[in-house]
Amino acid sequence: MKMPTKWKRLTALATMVLTTALLSGCSNMMVLDPKGPIGAQQRDLILISSILCAVILVPVLIMTFVIAWRYRDKPGNKSKYTPKWEHSTKLETIWWGIPIVIIGILAVITVRYTYATEPSKPLESANETMVIQVTSLDWKWLFQYPEQDIATVNYLQFPANVPIRFELTSDAPMNSFWIPQLGGQMYTMSGMAMKLHLQADEPGSFFGSGANFTGREFGKMNFEAKATTQEEFDAWVKQIKSESPALTLEGYSKLAEQGVTHEQSFSSFPEGLFNKIVNKYASSHQHGAKTEASTDKQEKSEKDAEAADSTADGQEGHDANHAGH
Amino acid sequence: MFEKIKEFASEFFVTGDPLIYGADVGIALTLISIVVVLTYFKRWGWLWREWLTSVDHKKIGIMYIIASLLMLFRGGVDALLMRTQLAMPDMQFLEPEHYNQIFTTHGVIMILFMAMPLMFGLFNIVIPLQIGARDVAYPFLNSLSFWLFFWGAMLFNMSFVIGGSPNAGWLAYPPLSELSHSPGVGQDFYIWGIQISGIGSLMTGINFIVTILKMRAPGMKLMKMPMFTWSTLSSCITIIFAFPILTVTLALLFLDRYLGAHFFTLDGGGNPMMYINLIWMWGHPEVYIVVLPAFGIFSEIVSTFSRKKLFGYKSMVFALMSISFFSFFTWAHHFFTMGSGANVNAFFAITTMIIAIPTGVKVFNWLFTMFRGRISYKSPMLWTMGFIPCFVVGGMTGVLLSVAPADFQFHNSYFLIAHFHQVLIGGVAFGYFAGLYYWWPKMFGFKLNEKLGKWAFWLWNIGFYVCFMPQYFLGLDGMTRRVSSYGWDMGWGPLNLVSTIGGFLMGIGFLFQVWQIAHSIKFMERDTTGDPWNGRTLEWSIPSPAPVYNFATLPQATEQDAWWEEKQRREQGQKPAAQPPLEPIHMPRNSGIPFIKSFCWFVAGFGFVFDWLWIAIPGLAGVAICMLIRSFTYNTDYYIPVDEIKRTEAALRGSV
Numbered sequence: 001m002k003m004p005t006k007w008k009r010l011t012a013l014a015t016m017v018l019t020t021a022l023l024s025g026c027s028n029m030m031v032l033d034p035k036g037p038i039g040a041q042q043r044d045l046i047l048i049s050s051i052l053c054a055v056i057l058v059p060v061l062i063m064t065f066v067i068a069w070r071y072r073d074k075p076g077n078k079s080k081y082t083p084k085w086e087h088s089t090k091l092e093t094i095w096w097g098i099p100i101v102i103i104g105i106l107a108v109i110t111v112r113y114t115y116a117t118e119p120s121k122p123l124e125s126a127n128e129t130m131v132i133q134v135t136s137l138d139w140k141w142l143f144q145y146p147e148q149d150i151a152t153v154n155y156l157q158f159p160a161n162v163p164i165r166f167e168l169t170s171d172a173p174m175n176s177f178w179i180p181q182l183g184g185q186m187y188t189m190s191g192m193a194m195k196l197h198l199q200a201d202e203p204g205s206f207f208g209s210g211a212n213f214t215g216r217e218f219g220k221m222n223f224e225a226k227a228t229t230q231e232e233f234d235a236w237v238k239q240i241k242s243e244s245p246a247l248t249l250e251g252y253s254k255l256a257e258q259g260v261t262h263e264q265s266f267s268s269f270p271e272g273l274f275n276k277i278v279n280k281y282a283s284s285h286q287h288g289a290k291t292e293a294s295t296d297k298q299e300k301s302e303k304d305a306e307a308a309d310s311t312a313d314g315q316e317g318h319d320a321n322h323a324g325h
Numbered sequence: 326m327f328e329k330i331k332e333f334a335s336e337f338f339v340t341g342d343p344l345i346y347g348a349d350v351g352i353a354l355t356l357i358s359i360v361v362v363l364t365y366f367k368r369w370g371w372l373w374r375e376w377l378t379s380v381d382h383k384k385i386g387i388m389y390i391i392a393s394l395l396m397l398f399r400g401g402v403d404a405l406l407m408r409t410q411l412a413m414p415d416m417q418f419l420e421p422e423h424y425n426q427i428f429t430t431h432g433v434i435m436i437l438f439m440a441m442p443l444m445f446g447l448f449n450i451v452i453p454l455q456i457g458a459r460d461v462a463y464p465f466l467n468s469l470s471f472w473l474f475f476w477g478a479m480l481f482n483m484s485f486v487i488g489g490s491p492n493a494g495w496l497a498y499p500p501l502s503e504l505s506h507s508p509g510v511g512q513d514f515y516i517w518g519i520q521i522s523g524i525g526s527l528m529t530g531i532n533f534i535v536t537i538l539k540m541r542a543p544g545m546k547l548m549k550m551p552m553f554t555w556s557t558l559s560s561c562i563t564i565i566f567a568f569p570i571l572t573v574t575l576a577l578l579f580l581d582r583y584l585g586a587h588f589f590t591l592d593g594g595g596n597p598m599m600y601i602n603l604i605w606m607w608g609h610p611e612v613y614i615v616v617l618p619a620f621g622i623f624s625e626i627v628s629t630f631s632r633k634k635l636f637g638y639k640s641m642v643f644a645l646m647s648i649s650f651f652s653f654f655t656w657a658h659h660f661f662t663m664g665s666g667a668n669v670n671a672f673f674a675i676t677t678m679i680i681a682i683p684t685g686v687k688v689f690n691w692l693f694t695m696f697r698g699r700i701s702y703k704s705p706m707l708w709t710m711g712f713i714p715c716f717v718v719g720g721m722t723g724v725l726l727s728v729a730p731a732d733f734q735f736h737n738s739y740f741l742i743a744h745f746h747q748v749l750i751g752g753v754a755f756g757y758f759a760g761l762y763y764w765w766p767k768m769f770g771f772k773l774n775e776k777l778g779k780w781a782f783w784l785w786n787i788g789f790y791v792c793f794m795p796q797y798f799l800g801l802d803g804m805t806r807r808v809s810s811y812g813w814d815m816g817w818g819p820l821n822l823v824s825t826i827g828g829f830l831m832g833i834g835f836l837f838q839v840w841q842i843a844h845s846i847k848f849m850e851r852d853t854t855g856d857p858w859n860g861r862t863l864e865w866s867i868p869s870p871a872p873v874y875n876f877a878t879l880p881q882a883t884e885q886d887a888w889w890e891e892k893q894r895r896e897q898g899q900k901p902a903a904q905p906p907l908e909p910i911h912m913p914r915n916s917g918i919p920f921i922k923s924f925c926w927f928v929a930g931f932g933f934v935f936d937w938l939w940i941a942i943p944g945l946a947g948v949a950i951c952m953l954i955r956s957f958t959y960n961t962d963y964y965i966p967v968d969e970i971k972r973t974e975a976a977l978r979g980s981v
Contacts, residue, residue: 030803031734045731053721060688064713067692071631073701082697086634095689096640099682106728107678111671113730118667173501174597176662176737180803184733187663189598190591194664207815211737211805213494215501216421219808281591 030180030207035227036199038117038183045113052106056098119186120195123163129197130158133167133274136175136188136210138258139217144269150240151247153255153264156208157236160200160227168194169278171256176212179225185211191281193274200227220260240265249273339489342423344406349486378915380464381873385471386449387768390761392475393443396434399482401835403431408792408828411821414813424809425492426511430485432495437519438478440615440749443757445474445529447618448557450764452533454864454871455551457542457880462535464913465961466528472923473525480930481518484511488934491515494807496604497578499589499597504582510934516579517930521923523572530564533557542863544883548642551862551885552628552635555642556621559649560614566653567610574603583933598663605656613652616748617645619756620687623709626763627691629858630706631698634886637690644683651680661732670729677727684720688713703858704778708759711786715751719744722797740800743793750789758785758838766857770869771849777841784834792827795820861889868977874910874965877974907971909964916961922951 034040070079122129133144144151158164168177170188177196178185181204186196200206210221228236247255247266252273255261270276339345363369376384406427410419419427449467453460461467484490491511493502502512537558541550550558578600580586587593589600628635635641657665657673691713700706722744726735735741766772804817811817856865863880864871866888881902884890895901925947932941 029798029801031801039734042731042734045728046725046734049725049728049731053724056685057717057721060692060717061714063692064710064717067695068700068710071695071698071700073632073699077699080697081633081699083633085697086636086638091693092637092640092686092690095686096682099685103678103682103724106724107675110674110678110728110730113728114671114674115667117730117733119664119733120666173506174498178737178803178805180734184730185662185736186733187660189663192664207803209803209805213425213498213501213807215493215506216425219421219810 034181034183035204035206036182036201037123038198039181040201041113041117042184045109048109049106052102056102117183119184119197121197122165123197123199125161125163125199127162129163129165131165131167132156132158133193134169134177134188135274135277136168136170136172136177136214136221137256138172138215139210139221140255140259140261141177141210141221141223142252142255144274145237146274148237149268150237150244151266151269152240153261153266154223155263156223156225157233158200158225158227159230159233160203162230163197163199166196166198167274168196169274171277171280173214174212175210175214175218175221177208178211179206179208181206182225187212191278193278200225203227203229203232216258217260224263241267243267247273337487339486344423345486352486373917374915377920378468378917380460380468380913380915380919382449382453382461382464382467383768383871385467386446386451389442389446389449389471389474390768392478393439393441393446396439396442396478397835400431400434400439401832403427403434405828405832407431408825410809411811412825413822414811414815414818416810419809421809422492425494425807426490428807429491429494429497429515430481433481433491433515433519435749436495436611436615437522438474438481440753440757441522441526442474442478443761444560444615444618445470445526447622447757447760447764448529448533450768451553451760451864452536452557453540454767454867454875455554455862456537456540456545457863457876457882458536458540459875459879459910460913461532462540463532465916465919465955466532468916469919469923470525470529470532472919473528473926474522476923476927477518477520477522477525477930480521480927480934481514483931484514484518488514496608498604499578499581499595499600500591502578503590504585505590513579513582513934516575516582517934520572520575520579521926521930523568523575525923526564527568527572530561530568533561534565537561542880542882542887544881545887548639549882549885549887552624552638552641553618553621553862556617556619556624556645559645560617563610563614563617563649563652567607567614570603571607571611574600574607583936601660601663602656605659606653609656609659610649610652612745612749613648615753616756617649619712619753619760620645622756622760622763623691623712624694625862626705626709626759627694628886629763629860630703630709631695631700632859633694633698635690636693636696637686638885640686641690644687647683648680651676655680658727658729658732661729662736674727674729678724681720681724681727688717703762704773704775704782705759705763705858707779707782708755708762711782712751712755712759715747715755715786715789719747719751723748735800737805738800739796739804739806742806743796743800746793746796747789750793755785763858764864766852767855767864767869767871771845771851772857773845774841774849777837777844781834781837781841784830784837788827788830788832788834790827791830792824795824795827799824856888861886863888866891872973872977874912874970877907877910877970878904907967909966910970911962911964914961914963916955916958918951918955918958922948922955925951 031039031046032043034043071077071081131146133146135142135144141154142151143153143156166177166186168186168188169192170190172190174190175188176185177188179198182198182200183196186194188194204227206225206227208223208225210218212218214221244265244267247269249270251266252270338349363372376388379385406419407424410416410424449461452458488510491497491502491507491514493507493512493515497512497515500506502515537550537554577586577588581588581590581595587595589595589597591597624635624641654676655673657663657669658677661670661673691709702710722740726732726741726744735744762773762778799817799820802815802817802820804811804815811821852869855868857869858865863882866880867876880887891901925944927944929941929944929948932938932944
């Protein structure tokens with residue numbers, strides 16, 4: 001096919017404009033503009049797999065258009081017509097072979113990355129891992145900082161360059177904890193404490209969301225995740241400690257009721273609240289609805305709950321033991 | 326007393342939304358006008374005798390298609406309402422609660438009450454004709470399947486005006502779908518609507534497997550079957566393994582809601598994650614159930630309109646069967662982010678990628694069927710050409726999603742939404758449209774107007790890309806599915822607006838199709854040949870529309886593309902083989918039982934939805950009585966005498 005030079009130039013120009021527009025657009029997109037090691041690896045993987053797919057996609061698209069044009073039914077079309085040609089072992093081997101090879105390569109890469117970015121695996125870092133316990137509620141987020149003994153609602157703050165272990169659970173329908181610029185999401189499920197390790201490489205404010213549908217106001221479960229320097233973080237903790245009220249058990253049950261709320265901060269939270277939330281559902285495997293009337297029973301049920309918790313931990317496997325602490 | 330009635334009515338009927346009041350009026354006017362027209366033209370008897378009680382696969386197929394196009398309209402309106410709400414940031418068009426209902430019903434309707442019946446409609450129209458049979462294996466069961474689907478769909482759609490729609494998403498994950506979070510009747514409409522029609526789907530699967538395995542024309546070996554028949558077989562095999570899982574899962578959810586069981590609740594030892602596993606064990610095969618027949622349709626069309634034999638027949642069959650096999654081993658890729666660990670995720674990532682291989686091979690084989698052919702771009706081929714690039718891109722984004730660690734960033738985002746709409750619209754909807762245009766003359770005896778069809782095609786095709794390409798980028802920019810509004814600060818406004826425009830372009834495309842059908846009924850010429858596209862398979866060897874018995878004498882089909890080879894021989898001057906003498910044809914009798922029995926199921930379902938046993942029990946009793954009556958009905962068949970066959974054939978073929 002010969003194209004006049006004018007057309008060639010025009011198409012070249014159009015391609016250039018389109019590519020620049022796309023690329024400049026893409027670099028602003030959260031997932032393609034990561035600010036942490038996990039997000040960066042996932043971005044790399046997205047780009048690698050896209051290129052591998054493009055290797056097969058582009059020729060197929062070109063072939064489609066060329067064949068569709070060349071063999072159209074027009075009087076005087078001189079291209080070959082072989083109505084009975086229906087099989088060629090050589091050709092068919094080629095196009096069973098090409099996808100097998102590409103998928104083979106992609107499978108190897110995928111498996112490597114799957115183990116490398118396994119969310120429960122601690123991140124390697126000179127800094128010690130910090131723990132934040134995340135609970136999704138209807139329709140808000142509760143973040144507890146066990147090491148600092150503070151809690152926040154609907155916003156997160158943590159130091160940059162420090163690996164964070166998010167422990168995720170839910171006291172409501174399953175949601176999904178997602179900060180796209182730091183890395184992929186993880187479900188928050190009641191009765192379980194999932195682990196997701198993330199880290200911000202630089203200070204900044206990142207968009208976080210509840211990605212899984214949980215009912216009426218689930219769209220309002222966006223939150224800000226702010227990474228600061230260690231000093232700023234310490235100052236912030238101090239400020240919360242001195243200025244904010246404490247979160248009580250009654251306060252928590254109020255918070256857990258359905259509804260939306262603004263950002264909140266708490267200078268402390270009831271001891272073992274996170275485990276209580278997890279065990280509330282984990283324990284129900286052993287016995288049914290709890291009766292609040294009898295303190296004896298309650299104590300017993302809590303003991304059982306602890307036992308259940310330890311087995312649950314055991315099942316979660318080796319990763320818990322490596323968690324840096 | 327009056328107060329009581331008023332209070333009851335305000336809970337019974339959905340109130341408070343002007344959009345729904347508008348729809349109420351529309352529904353009432355439509356129903357009244359249907360009744361008036363039928364009464365005025367004295368057509369009630371005709372409707373009952375010719376359609377509602379018919380066991381003729383061709384008529385059942387047409388009824389499936391009409392019902393599915395109506396559902397396409399409703400699902401499409403849902404889609405446009407959603408796109409309108411998302412067009413701009415902070416839009417105030419729909420309340421979150423209403424939005425949740427709409428995306429739930431949109432999903433359920435498009436998959437279960439649009440794609441499935443359209444597919445069954447095409448099975449019904451085509452399969453018996455294509456394999457040279459006079460009906461399906463179980464005509465009575467076939468009619469029952471249709472009416473179960475119909476009344477199930479009606480029950481589901483009723484929730485729109487009575488009681489309230491379900492709003493827990495199209496797969497109704499618990500605990501959101503449990504009594505604790507959805508105390509209303511919407512979720513019960515969901516369970517009963519799907520259960521009733523689901524039984525019909527399972528029976529259709531069985532029916533067509535038996536039809537294909539047992540009723541092929543003499544000489545038609547399995548490896549000589551037309552590709553659409555193969556794809557139907559693979560789809561039906563998938564149905565009979567997948568649909569029981571759905572039935573059991575929804576039955577367990579029903580027990581949770583109705584009897585207070587704890588299969589999937591948060592408390593009492595229930596496990597919602599179990600539901601998510603089970604529902605996707607059905608849900609993933611389900612998407613292959615609907616896409617495999619589309620592959621079959623494209624194979625028929627590519628070969629017919631390239632005037633060339635299908636390339637790589639054996640590869641195609643092997644690809645179909647391996648897709649339906651592997652479809653059962655990929656379900657966990659819908660929740661890589663559940664934290665099952667690297668081993669599980671790696672396994673399901675690889676099984677998912679494997680499906681790309683046979684699918685890719687099919688694309689190559691279609692391309693090489695066209696290669697060195699002579700391609701004429703009539704409507705069916707146009708949709709096929711729209712399909713190939715669209716599906717290839719959609720398949721590739723599917724491969725990207727299967728890369729488990731990357732999926733942590735795609736999951737629940739608009740990237741996912743764009744992907745599955747690309748394969749479901751580009752693959753399934755375009756495929757069924759292509760099939761509809763292709764077999765329309767066989768159903769009704771005239772083609773659809775090409776010019777209006779071209780408008781519809783380009784509007785759908787361009788609209789598709791305008792609507793869904795921006796959504797990939799929205800997903801990469803962190804926009805999650807099912808949010809009913811977003812702020813100005815997110816920067817998602819422009820792409821969403823573009824996407825909405827695309828959605829409306831597709832809507833206009835649909836209007837063009839309606840116009841095209843109306844226009845063609847009035848103006849298109851009758852096709853007297855029975856073979857308007859120069860077809861290759863047996864359905865084109867008989868007049869259009871086919872007579873009630875399909876084939877006066879059963880055809881011999883010893884080759885692939887039997888009708889094409891026959892035409893080649895005739896062109897070379899060979900005389901057609903002498904036809905055996907006509908014999909009386911054994912046919913099934915019409916029956917009103919499927920309609921009445923399914924209606925009784927509808928009544929029973931309605932009773933269970935509202936927990937009114939005084940309605941549910943008579944409904945179930947009706948079902949039992951219908952079964953008894955059928956068990957003692959011996960007069961279920963009759964013979965068409967030779968004279969009548971002669972008369973019919975002369976009338977149909979006389980004008981040729």
